[in-house]
Amino acid sequence: MDPIVVRGLCKSYGKVQAVKDVSFSVTRGSIFGLIGPDGGGKTTLMRIIVSLLSFGSGEVFFQGRRVDREPDYVRAHVGYMPQRFSLYQDLTVEENLRFFGDLFEVPRAEVKARRERLYEFSGLAPFGTRRAGALSGGMKQKLALSCMLLHAPEVVVLDEPTFGVDPVSRADFWQILQSLRDQGITILVSTAYMDEALQCDRVALVYKGRILAADLPARLPDHFTDPLFLVDTDAPLAAYETISSSALCRECSLFGEGVHFTLAAGAAAEGVAELLKDRRASFRSIRPVPPGLEDLFLLLMKEEIL
Numbered sequence: 001m002d003p004i005v006v007r008g009l010c011k012s013y014g015k016v017q018a019v020k021d022v023s024f025s026v027t028r029g030s031i032f033g034l035i036g037p038d039g040g041g042k043t044t045l046m047r048i049i050v051s052l053l054s055f056g057s058g059e060v061f062f063q064g065r066r067v068d069r070e071p072d073y074v075r076a077h078v079g080y081m082p083q084r085f086s087l088y089q090d091l092t093v094e095e096n097l098r099f100f101g102d103l104f105e106v107p108r109a110e111v112k113a114r115r116e117r118l119y120e121f122s123g124l125a126p127f128g129t130r131r132a133g134a135l136s137g138g139m140k141q142k143l144a145l146s147c148m149l150l151h152a153p154e155v156v157v158l159d160e161p162t163f164g165v166d167p168v169s170r171a172d173f174w175q176i177l178q179s180l181r182d183q184g185i186t187i188l189v190s191t192a193y194m195d196e197a198l199q200c201d202r203v204a205l206v207y208k209g210r211i212l213a214a215d216l217p218a219r220l221p222d223h224f225t226d227p228l229f230l231v232d233t234d235a236p237l238a239a240y241e242t243i244s245s246s247a248l249c250r251e252c253s254l255f256g257e258g259v260h261f262t263l264a265a266g267a268a269a270e271g272v273a274e275l276l277k278d279r280r281a282s283f284r285s286i287r288p289v290p291p292g293l294e295d296l297f298l299l300l301m302k303e304e305i306l
Contacts, residue, residue, distance in 0.1 A: 001061060001063075001064045002025040002026055002027050002028065003026060003027075003028055003062070003063050003154070003155045003186045004025060004026040004032075004049060004061070004062060004155065004186070004188055005025045005026075005059075005060070005061040006022055006023055006024050006025065006045075006049070006058070006059075006060050006061075007023050007058055007059040007060075008021055008022075008023055008057065008058040008059065009021070009022045009023070009045070009048065009055060009057075009058035009059070009060060010022075010055065010056045010057045010058055011044055011048060011053070011055045011056055011209075012056055017209055018041050018044045018209050019041050019044055019045060019048070019055070019209045020041075020208075020209040020210045021058075021210070022041075022045065022058075022209070022210065022211055023058075023211075024204055024211060024214055026186055026187075026188050026202075027186075027201075027202075028184070028186050029181060029184045029185065029186060030181065030186060030187070030201040030202065031177060031178070031181050031187045031189060031199065031200045031201050031202075032187070032188050032189070032200060032201065032202050032203070032204070033189050033190070033191060033196065033197055033199070033200035033202070033203040033204070033217075034046075034188070034189070034190040034191075034203075034204055034206050035190075035191060035192075035194065035196075035197045035203050035204065035205050035206065035293075035297075036190075036192065036205060036206035036207050036297075037192055037207070038192060040206045040207050040208060040209070041206055041207075041208065041209035041210075042159070042160070042190040042206055043082075043083065043159055043160075043190070044209070045190075045206070046080075046082075046157050046159050046188070046190060047082075048060060048067070049062065049067065049157060049188065050062075050067075050074060050075070050078050050080045050157055051067050051068075051071035051074040051075055054068065055068070062074045062077075062078065062155070063077065063154075063155065077153060077154070077155070078153055078155050078156070078157060079148045079149055079151070079153035079155065079156035079157070080148065080156070080157045081144055081145060081148045081156070081157070081158045081159065081161055082159050083159045083160050083163065087132040087140060087143060087144055087147070088132060089131065089132050089133030090131060090132075090133065091131065091132060092128065092129050092130060092131055092132070093124055093127050093128050093129070093130055093132060093135070093143055094115070094128045094129065096132055096143060096147055097111070097115050097118070097143075097146060097147060097150060098111060098115075099147075100147040100148075100150050100151075101114075101115075101150050101151075104150060104151035106150055106151055111150065114149075114150055114152070115146075115150075118146040118149060118150070119146075121176060121179055122142040122143075122145070122146050122176060123142065123172070124139065124142055124143060124146060127139060136166075136169070137164055137165050137166065137169065138165045138166060138168070138169020138170075138172065138173065139169075141161055141162065141165055141169070141173060142169075142172075142173065142176070144161075145158075145161065145173075145176065149180075153185075154184075154185060154186060155185070155186045155187075155188075156180070156185060156186070156187050156188070157187075157188045157189075158177075158187065158188070158189040158190070159190050160190050160191055160192065161173060161189065161191075162174075162191060162193065162196065163191075163192070170193075170196070174196065174199045177189065177199070178199070181201075190206075194293050194294045194297065197217045197220075197293055198217050198218075198293075200217060201216070202214065202215070202216055202217075203215070203216075203217050203220065205220070205296070205297050205300060207297075207300070207301050207304055208304060210304065212297070212300040212301070212304060213296065213300060217293065220293055220296055221290065221291045221292055221293060221295070221296055223296055224291035224295055224296045224299060226250065226251075226262040226263075227262065227263065227288060228260055228261075228262055228288065228289055228290070228291045228295060229260070229261055229262070229263070229269055229272070229286055229287065229288055229289065230255075230257065230258055230259070230260055230286070230287055230288075230289040231243070231258045231259040231260075231261070231272070231276070231283050231285075231286050232257065232258045232283060232284045232285045232286070232287070233258045233259065233281070233282060233283035233284060234282065235281065235282050235283075236254055236255070236258050236259050237254070238279075238281045238282075239258065239259045239276060239281050239283055240252060240253075240254050240259045242275060242276055242279045242281045243259060243261055243272060243275070243276070244261075246272075246275055247264060247267075248263065248264055248267040248271050248272050248275060249261040249262060249263060249264055249267070249272070250262045250263060250264045250265075251298075251299055251302065253295070253298050255294075258283075260289070260295055269286050269288075272286060273286050
């Protein structure tokens with residue numbers, strides 16, 4: 001059995017259904033990403049998997065054991081990094097690592113050996129005597145990850161570990177995760193950043209407690225079946241308002257490069273160009289473009305709302 005298996009999982013808070021019939025599995029030595037906006041159910045899913053939340057129905061297995069029946073086993077063997085990992089700000093990097101080693105009852109001699117290995121791949125060695133509160137956001141996340149890895153878990157669960165971290169530190173953090181994956185560690189990670197989906201071996205798009213689609217990152221855009229067009233313009237808002245309010249498009253979304261749209265039945269891209277000219281909405285061109293992960297996610301979100 002895969003290290004993490006979720007089958008038909010449902011979780012409600014009163015009348016609010018936070019998780020709706022979710023099923024997925026994470027294969028050993030891989031990175032599985034839960035991708036979606038805040039409030040989509042990612043944190044609830046992860047807290048259930050690490051045995052911190054009960055659930056209404058379904059099954060959750062951690063290394064072949066039922067999470068609801070053997071929570072102590074899960075907590076002893078998982079590496080869990082929540083959204084707000086509580087480092088001790090007044091302790092140094094080294095003192096934080098030593099504390100978490102004691103917390104997980106790792107022998108002192110082994111803590112020292114593991115600390116040196118963690119320093120090597122995290123780049124924390126020059127900051128060993130610096131207080132955690134004086135570290136940058138990216139270095140704090142690396143320290144939090146190192147503390148979580150001290151007891152050498154085979155499965156780690158990371159809830160939005162790069163939230164609020166600068167792009168360079170995000171890239172460094174993902175290199176660390178891929179290094180862990182290459183060592184055979186199984187990783188379940190959540191993020192709201194669509195570009196981070198490409199760093200995963202497999203991803204699931206999560207919205208309002210449901211998995212909208214799950215596949216290899218490179219294959220997910222293939223789920224977008226309608227021809228997609230780009231309006232190349234310096235005035236995307238005007239173009240968007242013109243197109244989206246017409247009967248010519250089926251879906252229309254703002255992007256940094258302009259406007260993406262699909263055509264309604266019987267409509268043609270030439271008709272959209274004529275409409276923009278009639279409304280005096282400036283644009284340079286309209287051309288077909290390959291759909292991306294964000295295009296698919298926006299489409300699936302709209303279908304879910306409808």
